[in-house]
Amino acid sequence: MSKLLLFSILVFITFTTVAQQKRVDLKGTVTSTTEEVVGVYVLNRTTEKGTITNLNGYFSIPVRVKDTLEFSAVQFTNKVVVVTETMLKTNNYIVPLYESVTTLNEVVVKPFNLSGDLSTDLNNLPLKPVVTGRTLGLPNQNVKILSSDERALYSSMSGGPILSLINAINGQTKLLKKRVERNHRYQKTMRVKRYYADSLFVNELKIEKDKIDLFMWYCEFKDDFQAVINTKDQLKIWAYLRKMSVEFRSKK
Incomplete structure (x- = not known):
């Protein structure tokens, strides 16, 4: 009887372990109040598998608990989340992303002899003549292109x-x-x-x-x-x- 009980416990543990290791599709939607959400790259860092969002920001990707997901796009700040059991129980996991803002530490204009005053800088720029058919002396440069x-x-x-x-x-x-x-x-x-x-x-x-x-x-x-x-x-x-x-x- 004790052997049967031990066998049952081992079978239960085995099935539980397999169930925990099995990946399921996490379905969700990327949202933003400022940018389009199409084409956001969704990467499962654990499996190194990925997908991209559709026009409405929807995505579906195989995951399991404790997998790490990364959401990235040029227009957004990257977001990393760790999969939890709560996430897997939702029908549509919402992922809000925020616009990526690049801050310049310093802008140097002096090496180019620019003052920041357009009226002054335009007069000091070494502008070269625009190359056109007229400046090159090509024939028929004034001919109108017909439809x-x-x-x-x-x-x-x-x-x-x-x-x-x-x-x-x-x-x-x-x-x-x-x-x-x-x-x-x-x-x-x-x-x-x-x-x-x-x-x-x-x-x-x-x-x-x-x-x-x-x-x-x-x-x-x-x-x-x-x-x-x-x-x-x-x-x-x-x-x-x-x-x-x-x-x-x-x-x-």
Whole structure:
């Protein structure tokens, strides 16, 4: 009877030891209030196995009690934790990470004869001339680079009298001219859009961010839009956009 009891105890101890040595998947989420949490490297130092977090900061890695985990990324301060039984009992272990801030002990500017005053330093810098086609004396340095549509239009009109006549008759030249004109209008419209931050469209004009391009396209097809943007007066253009935003919102 004592032998049976001893055998039972040995079996129990063996199974307990095996259970403690068996690794299970620790599932958790890396969080941050300032930085993106995708691509954080999660390393089990004990097994030297690792994984990375997904777009939402989620990770899953095989561990057992007393394993050491390290969480690292360029934008965060490294964090090291030791696996506990409590961690293994959680369905989603939360790991908060904090932004990595690099502090410079000292910045030396004197070896470069810099004073810190931009107005003075700019005049003292030994600036070399910018290397361009003009400074090198290359031919055709002032030639404008044509877009693909502009090159197609040029080809349709410069392929000889017969080809030019054919393109004029079948409407190819007219079509390409309209396409080039449309692209020019679009480029001017996008240039106007870049005058102002998206937040101004959203907060001042009450245009949703994902509808800003649609709003600019709506303005582009107004008869007086080109005349207004040709003034290049940003105040006048903004006043026009403000007026058109009311009309645009009323058509939703």
